[in-house]
Amino acid sequence: MNALMLFLAVIGRLMLDTLGAIGRVSQFTARAVSHIVRPPFYPREFANALMNIGWLSLPVVGLTAVFTGGALALQIYAGGARFNAEAVVPQIVAIGIVRELGPVLVGLMIAARVTSSIAAEIATMKVTEQIDALVTLSTNPMKYLVAPRVLAAFITVPMLVAVGDVIGIAGGYLVGVQNLGFNAAAYLQNTVDFLEPIDIISSLVKGAAFGVIASVMGCYYGMSSGRGAQGVGRATKGSVEAAAVLLLAANFLLTGIFFSV
Amino acid sequence: MIRMENVHKAFGSNQVLRGMDLNIPRGSSMVIIGGSGTGKSVALKCILGLIQHDEGKIFVDGKETGTGDRDAFLARFGMLFQGGALFDSLPVWQNVAFRLLRGSLMRPLEEAREIAIDKLRRVGLRANVADLLPAELSGGMQKRVGLARAIAAEPEIIFFDEPTTGLDPIMAGVINDLIREIVTEMGATAMTITHDMSSVRAIADNVAMLHDGVIQWTGPVGDMDQSGDPYLDQFIHGRAEGPIEAVR
Numbered sequence: 001m002n003a004l005m006l007f008l009a010v011i012g013r014l015m016l017d018t019l020g021a022i023g024r025v026s027q028f029t030a031r032a033v034s035h036i037v038r039p040p041f042y043p044r045e046f047a048n049a050l051m052n053i054g055w056l057s058l059p060v061v062g063l064t065a066v067f068t069g070g071a072l073a074l075q076i077y078a079g080g081a082r083f084n085a086e087a088v089v090p091q092i093v094a095i096g097i098v099r100e101l102g103p104v105l106v107g108l109m110i111a112a113r114v115t116s117s118i119a120a121e122i123a124t125m126k127v128t129e130q131i132d133a134l135v136t137l138s139t140n141p142m143k144y145l146v147a148p149r150v151l152a153a154f155i156t157v158p159m160l161v162a163v164g165d166v167i168g169i170a171g172g173y174l175v176g177v178q179n180l181g182f183n184a185a186a187y188l189q190n191t192v193d194f195l196e197p198i199d200i201i202s203s204l205v206k207g208a209a210f211g212v213i214a215s216v217m218g219c220y221y222g223m224s225s226g227r228g229a230q231g232v233g234r235a236t237k238g239s240v241e242a243a244a245v246l247l248l249a250a251n252f253l254l255t256g257i258f259f260s261v
Numbered sequence: 262m263i264r265m266e267n268v269h270k271a272f273g274s275n276q277v278l279r280g281m282d283l284n285i286p287r288g289s290s291m292v293i294i295g296g297s298g299t300g301k302s303v304a305l306k307c308i309l310g311l312i313q314h315d316e317g318k319i320f321v322d323g324k325e326t327g328t329g330d331r332d333a334f335l336a337r338f339g340m341l342f343q344g345g346a347l348f349d350s351l352p353v354w355q356n357v358a359f360r361l362l363r364g365s366l367m368r369p370l371e372e373a374r375e376i377a378i379d380k381l382r383r384v385g386l387r388a389n390v391a392d393l394l395p396a397e398l399s400g401g402m403q404k405r406v407g408l409a410r411a412i413a414a415e416p417e418i419i420f421f422d423e424p425t426t427g428l429d430p431i432m433a434g435v436i437n438d439l440i441r442e443i444v445t446e447m448g449a450t451a452m453t454i455t456h457d458m459s460s461v462r463a464i465a466d467n468v469a470m471l472h473d474g475v476i477q478w479t480g481p482v483g484d485m486d487q488s489g490d491p492y493l494d495q496f497i498h499g500r501a502e503g504p505i506e507a508v509r
Contacts, residue, residue: 040364042363124349125348128344129342129346130347132306133340133342133346133347135309135310135311136309136335137335137359138332138336138360138365139359139363
């Protein structure tokens with residue numbers, strides 16, 4: 001009986017902790033959004049965030065996409081050969097990249113690159129009293145640090161996903177034409193014909209959702225960081241873990257919404 | 262000008278402030294002394310609203326803190342943080358002119374830069390420091406930049422949190438003299454937290470000794486050596502024996 005009660009207590013505590021965490025993150029996100037739409041605005045901070053999150057992420061997004069597109073083309077060709085379906089490489093690469101791999105891989109790269117850097121930067125600012133200094137200088141840290149980053153990620157990550165989709169398809173095209181003997185014009189024509197507007201819309205919507213998740217997690221963990229180097233380390237690690245898991249869960253949910261039959 | 266009445270603050274089971282009372286008259290320089298972990302910084306942060314006190318009241322100019330326009334309230338304060346708390350990503354002049362580049366005190370860029378350079382000169386730094394990043398400065402220079410930032414908007418009240426910690430004795434003396442000069446020159450009300458006795462003697466008009474979450478002794482700095490208070494005596498003479506436990 002005691003063992004059962006102990007087990008139930010552990011489950012109950014876990015549930016309460018999880019619900020508490022969901023509540024705190026939701027509240028934080030609502031505050032961040034409210035600060036995005038209410039003045040004062042900090043255009044210089046926003047421009048810096050656009051540059052850091054969007055422009056500087058292009059190389060890693062491009063490289064990830066091109067290699068993934070190429071590998072996907074090889075896999076589909078090899079797998080398709082088992083039932084004489086090698087010809088579907090352009091279509092499956094296009095749908096695979098645009099619907100799933102493009103947004104997910106870009107999202108995960110953003111979680112690795114941007115979420116970690118936001119969390120480490122804000123946590124260091126907290127540990128070194130820079131957040132307190134902002135407050136004493138009549139500047140709301142949510143407005144100055146969080147809102148510009150969340151808005152910039154919301155805008156730039158869909159763009160990065162679009163770029164990743166194009167480069168991923170280009171990777172498949174290069175492998176298809178150079179290694180697998182596809183006709184270049186036919187490959188492109190098949191890709192364009194097969195993609196539907198909903199594929200592209202779902203890709204961009206996922207990008208926007210992943211941008212918000214990645215930036216909010218970075219900011220949330222940074223702002224709630226503990227003391228010292230260990231606190232900064234924990235915040236950084238926690239932010240990337242949470243962003244990656246939430247991002248994949250959101251991907252599942254959005255795929256269900258867009259493509260449930 | 263600043264009055265704390267029966268202020269309590271606990272972090273979990275750790276009761277830091279246990280009914281702190283303090284009065285700082287306008288234009289005076291109050292120095293709070295006390296051992297590490299006695300709640301000096303907590304008291305200061307409670308006044309600014311960076312930490313919410315659990316019980317008691319804090320008044321600035323007779324008005325209770327936490328009521329009214331927070332921006333207007335904070336605009337009256339300048340603060341020098343223990344570690345400087347300079348913004349790494351901004352050059353020195355933008356750190357100093359931070360308040361003048363945004364919000365209600367916003368000035369044109371050139372004017373803000375001129376004011377920043379003027380304040381840097383006031384704390385003994387050359388204009389060529391203005392475009393450096395904080396990481397390129399020594400600890401003493403960072404403190405001076407922090408001081409320049411604290412006085413940039415000419416606040417009525419200035420807080421100094423451990424202004425000489427981590428500095429060599431000569432640089433500590435320079436910072437102490439600067440603080441004294443600036444506070445006198447601006448006619449500002451100052452509250453300094455320190456356990457450096459040379460700072461106390463250089464900066465203070467009045468001294469308050471915080472121990473066990475309450476003010477054990479307060480009075481003019483001139484009365485400090487003849488206070489007869491065993492806590493204060495032990496602290497200012499740095500003795501291991503006395504009512505304050507050496508191991509806390």
